[in-house]
Structure formats: C-alpha cells, structure tokens
Amino acid sequence: MLNAKLDVKIEAMSKVRTRFAPSPTGFLHIGGLRTALYAYALAKHDKGDFILRIEDTDQKRQVEGATESLKETLKKFGLAWDEFYTQSERLSLYSEAAKKLVGEGHAFYCQCKPRNAKEGEFSNKLRDPCRDKGYTMGAVRLKVPEGETLSYFDFVHRKEISWSSDTVYDATLLKSDGFPTYHLAVAVDDLDMKVSHILRGHDWLPSTPIHLLVFKYLGGVRPEIGHLTDILSAETGKKLSKRRDSVFVEQFLENGYLPEALLNFVMLLGWAPKDNRELFTLSEFVEHFDMNGFQEANPRFLIDKLDWFNGYYIRQKTDEELLKLLGPFVPKDASEEKLKKVIPLIKDRIKKLSDFESFAGFFFEERSADKKLFGKDYKKHLEKALEAIEKGVLLDQVPKDNNFKVGDFFMDLRIAITGSKFTPPINESIEVLGREEAAERIRKILD
Ligand code: GLU
Numbered sequence: 286m287l288n289a290k291l292d293v294k295i296e297a298m299s300k301v302r303t304r305f306a307p308s309p310t311g312f313l314h315i316g317g318l319r320t321a322l323y324a325y326a327l328a329k330h331d332k333g334d335f336i337l338r339i340e341d342t343d344q345k346r347q348v349e350g351a352t353e354s355l356k357e358t359l360k361k362f363g364l365a366w367d368e369f370y371t372q373s374e375r376l377s378l379y380s381e382a383a384k385k386l387v388g389e390g391h392a393f394y395c396q397c398k399p400r401n402a403k404e405g406e407f408s409n410k411l412r413d414p415c416r417d418k419g420y421t422m423g424a425v426r427l428k429v430p431e432g433e434t435l436s437y438f439d440f441v442h443r444k445e446i447s448w449s450s451d452t453v454y455d456a457t458l459l460k461s462d463g464f465p466t467y468h469l470a471v472a473v474d475d476l477d478m479k480v481s482h483i484l485r486g487h488d489w490l491p492s493t494p495i496h497l498l499v500f501k502y503l504g505g506v507r508p509e510i511g512h513l514t515d516i517l518s519a520e521t522g523k524k525l526s527k528r529r530d531s532v533f534v535e536q537f538l539e540n541g542y543l544p545e546a547l548l549n550f551v552m553l554l555g556w557a558p559k560d561n562r563e564l565f566t567l568s569e570f571v572e573h574f575d576m577n578g579f580q581e582a583n584p585r586f587l588i589d590k591l592d593w594f595n596g597y598y599i600r601q602k603t604d605e606e607l608l609k610l611l612g613p614f615v616p617k618d619a620s621e622e623k624l625k626k627v628i629p630l631i632k633d634r635i636k637k638l639s640d641f642e643s644f645a646g647f648f649f650e651e652r653s654a655d656k657k658l659f660g661k662d663y664k665k666h667l668e669k670a671l672e673a674i675e676k677g678v679l680l681d682q683v684p685k686d687n688n689f690k691v692g693d694f695f696m697d698l699r700i701a702i703t704g705s706k707f708t709p710p711i712n713e714s715i716e717v718l719g720r721e722e723a724a725e726r727i728r729k730i731l732d
Contacts (some may be wrong), residue, residue, distance in 0.1 A: 302481045303361075305366075305469070309339045309351035313358045314532040315586070316486055316516055316525065319551045323513065324484045326574040327341045336478055337366035339454030340471070341373045342464045358534050361544050363567050370478070372470050379465035382473045382503060383425040383458050391502040392458055394423040413455040425459035427468070427498060435494040440482065441511035441579045448494040456495045468492060472499040478682060487512050487719045511576075514555045514583045525586055541614060541638030544597035554584040564597070592636040598636060604628045614641045616649045623648065626717045630709035644708060648718055651726060652704025662689070663697040664731065670698045671727045674720050701730050 303324040307317055328335040337359070339352050346704045352371075359366070370726035372379075372700045388393035395415040413426050429450050436447030465473070475483060500507040525532050537547055545566065552570050553563065556578045565573065602610065607628050608621070615624060631644045646652065660666075666689060673683050685692045699711045702723050708714060715723045 291540055300479075300481065301328050301331040301482060302336065302479055303328040303333065304336035304338050304475070304480050305364075306338045306340050306474075306485070307348065307355055308343065308467075309348060309355065310346045311348050311351055311527075313355050314525075315534060315537075315551065316513075316532070316556075318358075318362065318534050319554055320484060320513060321359060321364050321517070322362070322485060322548065322551055322570075323556065323574075324482075326571045327482055327484060327576070329571045330574045333481070334394055334676040335364070336368045336369040336480070336713065338369075338474060338478070339371045340467065341371060342379075342470050344373075344464065346527045354535070356661045361538065362548050363544075368478070370474070372465075372474065375470075376463060376465070377584055378477065378722075379473050380459060380463060383465070383469060386458065386502055387425060387501075389502065389687065390428065391498075392425050392427050393418070394420040395426045395455075395457075396423040399569050408711070411452075411454045416455060418624070424461045425426065425469075426455045426457050427495060429455050429498065431455045435497045435729065436506075437493065437497060437510050439511055440509050440576055441513055442581065443579075446490075446493070450494070450498070453494045453498070457613065458499070468495045468499060468591070469591050472496050472503060473506050476500065476503055476505045479506075483508045483510045485512060489724050510714070511579070514580065517583050517585045518588050521587045522585075524583075530586070542591065542595050543598045543610070543638075546591065549598070550591045550594045554586070555580050559660055596636040599638070600632060602632075602634070607632060611638055611641055614638045614648070619649050623717070627709075630713055630717065634707075634709065643705065647703040647705070647708065650715070653705045654700045654730060658706060659697050660693050662693065663701075665689075666694045666697040667701055670694070670701075671724055671731070674715070674724045675725070677720075680715070698727075702726050 305317075305324050306320040307313070307321075313321075325335045327333075337356070339355075341347055341352070355510065383392060387394065393413075393416050395413055396418075397413070397415060412429075415423070417425070426537055431451060434452040435450055435453065436445055438445050456468050457466050459465050474480075493510065493512075497507075498509075517523060518525050518530045521529065523529075527533075531537070534547065538544065548567060549563075549565055549570075552565055554575075557580055558573050558575075558578055562573075571712050599607070604625065608624055611624070612627070627645050627648050631641065635641060635644055665687075669683050669687050669689070670680065672678075673680055680695075680698070683689065686692045695711055699708055700706060702711065702715065702718065
C-alpha cells in the first residue's frame with residue numbers, strides 16, 4: 286500500500302502543468318517564443334494546463350507595457366494560457382515562505398549593505414558573514430549546507446546534473462524591501478501552482494542548485510526540470526544576442542513573416558520528430574510532441590529556412606487572405622482591383638510579405654532602371670518591343686522575327702518596365718500594368 290505522503294505526490298503530479306514565466310523587461314524574443322511553445326505543447330499534449338506567470342519582482346528592470354505586449358504576442362501565435370499570475374500581486378506568499386525558511390534554520394537575516402543593489406546581492410562571499418549572527422530582521426538569505434550533493438535529472442538533456450553545495454553561495458531570497466528574488470519566487474510559485482515540469486532557457490541552469498535547496502526546504506513535490514539548448518546565430522556561431530542579432534518576434538512579424546511560419550520554424554529549433562517531418566500547425570505539433578524529440582546540439586538560426594517556411598505558408602493563403610495580410614506592405618493608394626490582379630503574379634515568388642515592394646512596386650510606381658543592368662543590345666530590343674506593344678503584336682514573336690536571343694530580349698524588356706531583374710512574368714505583368722503605361726516606360730528609356 287502506498288503511504289499517505291507518496292499518495293499525495295502521485296496525485297499532485299497526475300496532471301501536466303507547465304508555465305511560461307517571462308520577466309516583463311521587454312518584447313518577446315525568439316528564444317522566449319520557443320520556450321513558451323514547448324511548454325505549451327508539453328502541457329497540451331497531455332491535456333494539461335499551460336500557465337502564464339509574469340515574474341515582475343525585480344521592479345527596477347521592468348519595462349512599461351511589456352506584460353501587455355507579451356500577452357498580445359503570445360495570442361498571435363495561438364499560445365493560449367489557462368491561468369495567469371503576476372508575482373508582484375503575491376508578495377505575502379514569498380515573505381511567508383522566507384519566514385518559514387528562517388524559522389526552520391534554512392535561511393537567515395542578513396544586514397550587510399547592498400553591494401550591488403541591482404542584483405539585490407549583499408556580499409560577494411560564498412558564505413555570508415551574517416549567517417550565524419542570529420539577526421531578526423534584514424534581507425533573507427539561504428543557508429547553504431556544507432558537503433551536500435545537489436542533483437536533478439534534466440528531462441531535456443536526459444541526464445543527471447549535479448553540484449556540490451560547497452560551490453553554491455548563500456543566495457538572497459527576500460530583499461530588505463520585501464520583494465523576493467527570482468530564486469525564492471520561482472520555487473514558491475512552482476510549488477503553489479503545482480507545476481509539473483519547468484522548462485526554461487539554458488541561462489537558468491546555474492541558478493538551479495539554489496532552487497533545488499529551496500524546493501527541498503519548502504517541502505512538497507518538486508517539478509521536473511528541463512533546460513533548453515541555446516539558439517546560435519548562423520553568422521557568429523554564438524548564442525543569439527539581442528544586441529547583435531534580430532531576435533524580437535514582433536520585428537519578424539512587422540517584416541512580413543507569418544505567425545504560423547515563425548512558429549513552425551521555432552518548433553524545429555531544438556526539437557525533431559522521429560520521422561523528420563517538418564511541416565506542423567500548432568495543433569499538429571501538440572499532437573506529435575514528445576519529450577524524446579528534444580535535441581542535444583544547439584540549433585542554428587538559419588534565416589533561409591525561415592524564409593522557406595514563410596514562402597510555403599504564404600502560398601497556402603487564398604488570394605483574398607493575402608490581400609488582407611498585405612495591407613501594411615502595399616502602397617497607400619493601391620486600388621483593390623489592381624492588387625487582386627497583382628497578387629496571383631507574386632504569390633509564388635515572395636518569401637515575406639515585405640517582398641511585395643521589390644517584386645510588385647513597379648505596378649504602382651515607375652522605377653528608374655539602372656542602365657548598367659541592360660545588355661549591350663538593349664536599344665534594339667526595346668525599339669522592337671515598343672513597336673510590338675504599339676501594334677498589339679505578341680511579344681513572343683519579336684525575338685523570332687528579329688533573330689534576338691529570347692532570354693536577352695525579355696531581360697532588357699523586364700528591366701525597362703520594372704527596373705529590376707526579378708519580377709513576375711513579364712507578359713502578364715504588362716497586361717496588368719497596361720500596354721500604354723508599359724510603352725510609355727520604354728519610350729522614356731529610349732529617349
Ligand atoms: N523569469 C525568468 C525569465 O525571465 C524565468 C525563468 C524560469 O522559467 O524559471 O526567463
């Protein structure tokens with residue numbers, strides 16, 4: 286028979302509950318989107334709960350509006366949360382927990398002057414000078430035991446990770462202003478919210494031994510813990526950085542990436558299915574998600590791959606849908622009628638909605654052609670093309686009648702009319718643009 290205590294443990298863990306716990310210090314970045322996605326899928330695959338928890342106890346680092354923006358961004362990706370919490374509204378829980386830890390001899394009050402107020406740390410020594418002073422007020426710090434091995438099994442890396450407690454410092458748990466540090470708040474909340482699996486970025490690994498102690502001293506069922514791999518920049522091979530790389534999710538959306546493409550791309554940054562399938566909607570991903578798919582190696586952020594996904598998802602849209610999506614990327618005065626003719630011509634070619642300008646801008650505004658782009662016979666080509674357009678003769682006939690190389694002829698014609706070498710098919714483009722406008726553009730060049 287199970288003893289009562291064990292019984293409680295099993296019951297508590299019978300439901301998968303994960304959380305995404307961003308600090309509201311700015312916009313969501315790619316790494317955060319990936320963490321949220323995996324945590325969501327881990328829960329939803331087992332019909333569990335996904336929690337959004339705002340970790341705003343470091344008041345100095347907060348950015349106005351960040352919480353709202355994080356929520357909006359997650360919604361755009363369909364990552365709907367079942368429960369929502371804000372740590373600054375739960376302060377009494379943390380101070381009670383801190384008191385309990387002091388009371389039970391696992392923490393102590395410290396009266397050192399803040400050495401680094403930003404981090405809320407009070408001394409740089411591994412063992413704090415106040416630990417045995419018996420103060421009755423001040424900041425609360427963890428009384429790290431000597432000679433213990435602290436370990437856990439990481440479910441992403443599928444291995445045991447351990448530290449000697451002799452390398453773990455007496456971390457601050459509660460600052461003298463009554464706000465908890467991340468270390469205390471995270472453990473209190475993960476226990477209180479019955480989180481079954483902690484999934485977070487690799488940066489948090491060094492904090493884990495501190496959490497292991499806090500979990501142990503607070504008692505209850507510790508969640509499983511997994512640290513995700515780092516996403517590397519393809520250019521530098523280093524961890525993606527907010528300073529060097531474009532990492533903000535909203536920026537990608539503004540540049541014309543579709544949420545479903547970005548999400549599909551992110552799915553495979555550190556996770557892979559057994560069959561190497563690549564295309565997944567969110568619900569398909571949830572269905573196929575399996576913890577064994579977490580990859581060991583740090584993934585690289587390959588923008589060509591993202592472009593490939595985006596092109597794919599753009600082509601899945603109806604012309605009607607694209608018309609709406611392209612709204613922010615088309616000229617202000619573009620008529621819907623013309624756009625409806627242009628969209629089928631570019632749909633297979635653009636990789637981002639923002640490519641509209643380079644592929645189709647010429648339909649709405651004359652582009653000056655760089656003369657250097659033309660071939661040596663461009664004048665002859667253009668004269669004959671103009672004649673044909675004026676007479677209403679098929680352009681395909683021109684190279685045959687004049688012994689021109691087909692490719693060269695059409696390239697010069699394309700450059701004259703569009704200003705670019707890469708455009709939709711030129712015959713169709715001339716029809717949409719209007720023969721008179723096309724002729725006018727050629728005349729200007731010949732002048
Ligand atoms: N607040 C931490 C962050 O901003 C959460 C880390 C964790 O998930 O434990 O990422």
